[in-house]
Every structure is written in C-alpha cells, then in structure tokens.
Amino acid sequence: MGISMNEKIILSVENLDITFRTNAGNVHAIRGVNFDLPAGKTLALVGESGSGKSVTMKAVAGLLDDNATINSGKIFYRQADGNVIDLLTLSKKNLRRTINGQQIAMIFQDPMTSLDPTMRIGEQIAETILLHKKISTSDANKRAVELLQLVGLNEPEKRVKNYPHQLSGGQRQRVVIAIALSCEPKILICDEPTTALDVTIQARILDLIQDLQAKMGLSVIFITHDLGVVARVADFVKVMYAGKIIEAGTVDEIFFDPRHPYTWGLLSAMPDLETNDDRLYSIPGSPPNLLHEPKGDAFAARNQFAMKIDEREEPPMFQISETHFAATWLLHPDAPKVEMPAQLRERLARARKAANLQ
Amino acid sequence: MTEPLLKVDNLVQHFKVSRNFTVKAVNGVSFEIYPGETYGLVGESGSGKTTIGRSIIRLYDPTAGEIFFNRDKISGVLNDKVRRMLRKNMQMIFQDPMSSLNPRKKIGDIIGEGLDIHGLYSTRKERNRIIGEMLEKVGLSPAHAERYPHQFSGGQRQRVGIARALVMKPKLIIADECISALDVSIQAQVVNLMKDIQAETGCAYLFIAHDLSMVKYISDRIGVLHLGNLVETGTTQEIFSKPTHQYTKSLLSAVPCSNPVIERNRRRSL
Numbered sequence: 106m107g108i109s110m111n112e113k114i115i116l117s118v119e120n121l122d123i124t125f126r127t128n129a130g131n132v133h134a135i136r137g138v139n140f141d142l143p144a145g146k147t148l149a150l151v152g153e154s155g156s157g158k159s160v161t162m163k164a165v166a167g168l169l170d171d172n173a174t175i176n177s178g179k180i181f182y183r184q185a186d187g188n189v190i191d192l193l194t195l196s197k198k199n200l201r202r203t204i205n206g207q208q209i210a211m212i213f214q215d216p217m218t219s220l221d222p223t224m225r226i227g228e229q230i231a232e233t234i235l236l237h238k239k240i241s242t243s244d245a246n247k248r249a250v251e252l253l254q255l256v257g258l259n260e261p262e263k264r265v266k267n268y269p270h271q272l273s274g275g276q277r278q279r280v281v282i283a284i285a286l287s288c289e290p291k292i293l294i295c296d297e298p299t300t301a302l303d304v305t306i307q308a309r310i311l312d313l314i315q316d317l318q319a320k321m322g323l324s325v326i327f328i329t330h331d332l333g334v335v336a337r338v339a340d341f342v343k344v345m346y347a348g349k350i351i352e353a354g355t356v357d358e359i360f361f362d363p364r365h366p367y368t369w370g371l372l373s374a375m376p377d378l379e380t381n382d383d384r385l386y387s388i389p390g391s392p393p394n395l396l397h398e399p400k401g402d403a404f405a406a407r408n409q410f411a412m413k414i415d416e417r418e419e420p421p422m423f424q425i426s427e428t429h430f431a432a433t434w435l436l437h438p439d440a441p442k443v444e445m446p447a448q449l450r451e452r453l454a455r456a457r458k459a460a461n462l463q
Numbered sequence: 464m465t466e467p468l469l470k471v472d473n474l475v476q477h478f479k480v481s482r483n484f485t486v487k488a489v490n491g492v493s494f495e496i497y498p499g500e501t502y503g504l505v506g507e508s509g510s511g512k513t514t515i516g517r518s519i520i521r522l523y524d525p526t527a528g529e530i531f532f533n534r535d536k537i538s539g540v541l542n543d544k545v546r547r548m549l550r551k552n553m554q555m556i557f558q559d560p561m562s563s564l565n566p567r568k569k570i571g572d573i574i575g576e577g578l579d580i581h582g583l584y585s586t587r588k589e590r591n592r593i594i595g596e597m598l599e600k601v602g603l604s605p606a607h608a609e610r611y612p613h614q615f616s617g618g619q620r621q622r623v624g625i626a627r628a629l630v631m632k633p634k635l636i637i638a639d640e641c642i643s644a645l646d647v648s649i650q651a652q653v654v655n656l657m658k659d660i661q662a663e664t665g666c667a668y669l670f671i672a673h674d675l676s677m678v679k680y681i682s683d684r685i686g687v688l689h690l691g692n693l694v695e696t697g698t699t700q701e702i703f704s705k706p707t708h709q710y711t712k713s714l715l716s717a718v719p720c721s722n723p724v725i726e727r728n729r730r731r732s733l
C-alpha cells in the first residue's frame with residue numbers, strides 16, 4: 106500500500122480525535138493527539154487524571170468503549186515485514202486476531218478488568234501463551250511458572266493455582282504484566298503498571314522491562330503519574346492536558362527545562378523526602394469539563410501567567426529544539442518574558458547541579 | 464490519657480487455599496490508633512496490608528486475635544447494634560476502585576448510598592447538594608453524578624471511592640493505596656483535603672501505602688509490615704531518621720527521585 110513513515114518509527118499517531126456519548130452529553134475526550142514512537146525506545150505519557158492517556162492507548166490497542174466515536178485520525182504501525190498499516194482501518198476482530206497481544210500488548214490500569222475471576226492464574230497465563238505459540242500445554246505451564254518467578258512472585262509453583270481474588274493488589278498487577286510479556290510483543294503499552302507496587306518490586310519490574318528492551322528491541326509506552334518512574338525509564342516524554350499533548354521533549358528537556366506552565370505545576374507538585382511544608386502544592390482549580398469545549402487555551406483558567414489571547418485562541422505547538430515542543434502562547438516571540446515560579450527554578454537548579462549539568 | 468479509637472491485638476489471618484497450601488497473610492499484629500491520628504502502614508506487596516484493613520472492617524473473620532473500636536469488641540460475633548455503629552463510623556477506601564464500585568449504579572447513587580442507609584439528610588435537594596459538594600472537593604464536577612463507573616478514568620474512579628468514604632464523616636477511615644492512581648497535583652489536593660477533614664471532624668486514618676514520601680507527609684506514626692509481621696513501629700520522625708530493620712532501610716534507600724540523570728546512573732550501578 107506504500108504508506109511512508111520514517112524507518113525508525115514503529116508507531117505513529119496522527120491527529121486522533123475521539124468523543125464519548127454520555128447521559129449528560131458528548132464528552133470530547135481526545136482533541137487532536139499526535140506522536141511518534143521510535144522503535145526500541147521508551148515513551149512516557151504523563152498528565153493530569155482524566156487528560157486522555159488511557160483512552161489514547163486504548164484506541165491504539167483497539168479496545169475503546171462502545172460509546173466512543175473516532176472523529177478523525179490515523180494510527181500507523183510498522184509490521185515486522187516493514188509494511189505500514191493504519192490500525193484504525195482494521196476491524197476490531199481483525200485487530201484482535203493479528204495485532205493485539207502478539208504484536209502490541211497492553212497492561213491495563215485496573216488489573217482486575219483484564220483477569221478472568223473464574224480461572225486460575227496459571228491457566229490464564231498458559232492460555233495466552235498457547236494462543237500465540239505452538240508449544241505443548243505442559244511447556245506452556247512451565248513457562249507460566251517461570252514468568253511468575255520473573256515478576257517476583259514467591260512460590261510460583263503454588264501461586265499458579267490461585268484465583269485472582271486470592272492475590273494482593275500488587276501480585277495481581279504482576280500477573281497481568283506476566284501475561285503481557287508472555288507473548289513477546291513488539292510494542293508494550295503499560296498503563297500505570299507499577300502503581301500498586303512498593304519501590305523495591307517496582308524497580309525489579311522496571312529492570313525486567315528494560316532488559317527485554319535491550320534483548321528484543323521492545324518498544325515501550327509508559328503511562329504513569331510517577332515522575333520518578335518517568336525519570337528512570339523514559340527516553341521521550343509527552344505531557345497531556347485536556348485531550349491534547351501540550352509539551353513534548355526528551356526526558357532531560359522535560360525535567361530540566363520545562364516550558365509549559367502546566368508542566369511547571371506538575372513538577373512543583375511532586376513531593377520528595379525533603380518536603381516539610383505543611384501543605385503540598387497542587388495546581389489550583391480543576392481541569393475543564395470536556396462536556397463544554399473550552400474556548401482558547403484549555404489551561405488558561407488555571408494559569409497564573411495567562412494572557413488575553415489565551416481566552417480567545419488555542420496556542421499552536423512552538424518549537425524549542427529539534428526534539429522539544431510546547432503549546433503555550435508564552436513562547437510566542439511577542440509574548441512578555443515570563444519565568445517559571447522561583448521555587449521550581451531553584452529546585453531544577455539543584456537537580457541540574459546534582460546531575461552535574463549546567 | 465486518651466483511649467485508643469482502634470485497638471488491634473495479636474491479629475492473625477490465615478487463608479486456606481488448598482489442602483496443602485495455607486497463606487499465612489497476617490501473623491500476630493498489634494497496634495493502636497488514637498482519635499484524630501494518622502497511622503501509616505507500609506510494607507512490601509503481599510505483606511498483608513490490605514488483609515489487615517479488611518479484617519478490621521470485618522470483610523474477613525479473623526483467624527485469631529481481638530479488635531476493639533470505640534471500646535466495643537468488633538472481632539468475633541457482632542450484634543446488630545455494633546454492626547450498625549461500625550458501618551457508620553468506619554469506612555474503607557479500596558485499593559481496586561473498579562471492583563469496589565457497582566457497575567450498574569450511577570456515581571451519585573454510589574456516593575449517596577451511605578447517606579441513604581443512615582438517613583443523613585432531610586430533603587432530596589440536600590442529599591444532592593452534599594453529593595455535588597463532595598464531588599467538587601475531590602476535583603470532579605457535580606455533573607459527573609450522572610455517569611457510570613466505567614465511564615471514568617482510573618484516577619477519577621479512585622476519587623469516587625474517596626468521596627464515598629469521606630461523605631459519611633466516619634471516625635476511622637481505612638485508606639488502602641487511595642492515592643496511588645492519581646497524578647501528583649491531584650494527590651496533593653486529596654491529601655490536603657484529607658487533612659482538612661481530619662481537622663474539621665477529628666477522624667483518624669489508617670493510611671496504607673507504599674509511597675514513602677506521601678506516608679511521611681501524612682502520618683503521625685508508622686508501622687512497617689514484613690511477611691505478615693509488624694517489624695518496626697514508631698513516630699514518623701523516628702522511622703525516617705533512625706530506621707532499624709533492614710527492610711525499612713531498603714525501602715528508604717530505593718525511593719526514586721525525579722532526576723533522569725541520577726536515575727540512569729543508579730541503574731547502571733546496580
């Protein structure tokens with residue numbers, strides 16, 4: 106068919122736009138999302154709760170809820186043979202049979218929703234393996250035990266007999282990770298995969314994913330609100346707000362040189378073990394209700410640096426470097442010069458110093 | 464001296480999975496929570512945190528040990544009066560929000576359920592006002608009351624669970640990983656809200672979490688759980704400045720920071 110896409114890119118989302126029908130009206134949840142995933146790299150998607158991270162990735166995996174309408178957009182995927190297809194042109198059934206699981210695997214935010222409560226976890230893992238690989242049932246069972254061991258479950262030979270409700274939150278989350286890894290996908294989409302895990306086990310899972318990446322060239326998309334995790338695993342970061350990507354850059358650009366006031370707020374709100382203030386910083390106000398489409402910049406009402414134009418017109422993406430972009434009028438050449446809040450500036454300066462950067 | 468609001472004495476909770484496999488989830492845990500206090504419970508995945516919470520609120524029958532709440536014994540067989548007192552005065556925010564919200568009920572009715580049962584309003588209008596205000600306090604909007612659980616994002620659902628518990632103004636809230644799915648800004652908003660409500664109503668929290676920076680911030684005292692045993696307990700200050708147990712030390716040293724360069728180097732040095 107000859108769709109052209111840069112060879113290094115394995116997945117490219119173009120101008121994705123999605124609406125949900127609800128009792129109270131239409132919710133315009135995704136409002137023109139664009140991004141590329143370079144093969145073998147890790148992309149982190151961060152942003153406020155409700156900003157559209159999970160919905161975007163469910164669209165990629167072909168798992169949108171029934172009340173969703175895709176108004177526009179393309180999702181290009183480069184198959185192993187080099188051919189590029191638009192996933193949105195495939196039927197749901199076709200997508201499930203050929204792409205889902207084997208080539209693109211998704212770990213869902215809510216582990217219970219992807220586990221079958223009536224089936225022992227060992228059987229669930231073995232079943233997925235058998236779906237994608239021609240091996241014997243006993244080999245699949247053995248592999249299930251190995252995978253549980255890999256994700257750090259104690260006594261895996263006994264655990265395979267457990268039903269999901271007999272596991273702790275973090276154990277369930279790890280079973281879901283084991284299932285996703287069992288079919289050796291090309292792209293792994295992890296939606297908050299480590300939220301229920303303590304730091305030691307979290308580190309183990311992140312290492313496991315990074316090892317697979319090095320060994321098999323796995324490309325990874327990480328949705329997480331944990332900026333420590335982002336700092337650890339990501340090559341590139343996209344920041345989402347109200348259904349759009351509002352800042353994109355390399356991980357260093359986002360953490361050391363953020364340009365969008367929402368990103369400033371996000372970084373400011375992060376507590377660390379040194380925080381001793383009586384109240385934690387949170388971005389004032391709440392995100393716009395996408396039942397009523399905001400006019401102008403969706404972040405304007407909460408932005409202490411908002412200008413007149415923010416109320417009228419949505420800012421385009423301004424380019425800062427080859428890899429760094431942000432959608433805020435503050436970057437317009439005619440805008441007054443605005444500095445990030447002093448406290449954050451000091452914190453970033455400390456961080457740069459700790460990292461031996463300038 | 465004030466009396467403890469909750470007293471857990473030698474709690475044991477075992478699960479028999481099969482004839483030759485019994486999970487010893489909790490093995491003799493004792494602690495107390497005082498009125499208006501926040502007790503942080505931390506520990507590895509699978510160490511028994513959720514089980515302790517569920518045993519206290521009587522979703523499980525403890526294998527052994529005693530639990531007292533408000534001076535009433537709440538372990539063993541409960542009479543109706545104690546059961547009712549428990550349902551009003553103790554609430555749990557569940558770790559897995561999706562499976563704890565009835566998928567066929569609208570959010571407004573889920574949050575209003577406790578108010579309905581205990582008749583905590585005089586008119587329909589007042590009921591809806593209370594629900595709408597609670598939704599706003601957790602960063603959602605009153606219009607969300609008309610939606611069903613699956614029509615929310617993960618973090619929005621988690622906040623529905625928080626709203627459902629807080630709206631009852633209970634004496635004790637067991638908050639099981641209640642902010643883990645929220646981004647930092649909304650985490651801060653929710654934690655500030657929990658502190659405000661505590662100042663207003665004097666409620667106590669059993670705050671179960673694995674995120675040490677948040678636990679440090681919100682807790683007065685902390686218990687560290689390891690394989691179903693409390694291995695260390697003390698004031699937040701004590702635990703963070705002089706951790707004694709090896710597991711506590713390893714938890715503290717692994718706290719990630721948000722510095723990509725340092726994180727990359729940390730990985731290389733492993």
Ligand SMILES: Nc1ncnc2c1ncn2[C@@H]1O[C@H](COP(=O)(O)OP(=O)(O)OP(=O)(O)O)[C@@H](O)[C@H]1O
Nearest residue numbers: 125134154155156157158159160170614616617618
């Ligand atoms: N089936 C649905 N019907 C109606 N609205 C929906 C539906 N699914 C999601 N939404 C809405 O779409 C928006 C984006 O949701 P999404 O799940 O992508 O958020 P998210 O960025 O993943 O947030 P979180 O960090 O809380 O998981 C939210 O406002 C949510 O309420």
Ligand SMILES: Nc1ncnc2c1ncn2[C@@H]1O[C@H](COP(=O)(O)OP(=O)(O)OP(=O)(O)O)[C@@H](O)[C@H]1O
Nearest residue numbers: 271272273274275478488508509510511512513514
């Ligand atoms: N209903 C049950 N039947 C059998 N085993 C169970 C049951 N509930 C919990 N367990 C087991 O008890 C142990 C403790 O589980 P619990 O859910 O209390 O852990 P947790 O500390 O909350 O962990 P996490 O941080 O992962 O949520 C685990 O090994 C779990 O598999």
Ligand SMILES: [Mg+2]
Nearest residue numbers: 159214616617
């Ligand atoms: Mg989500």
Ligand SMILES: [Mg+2]
Nearest residue numbers: 273274513558
């Ligand atoms: Mg738990």
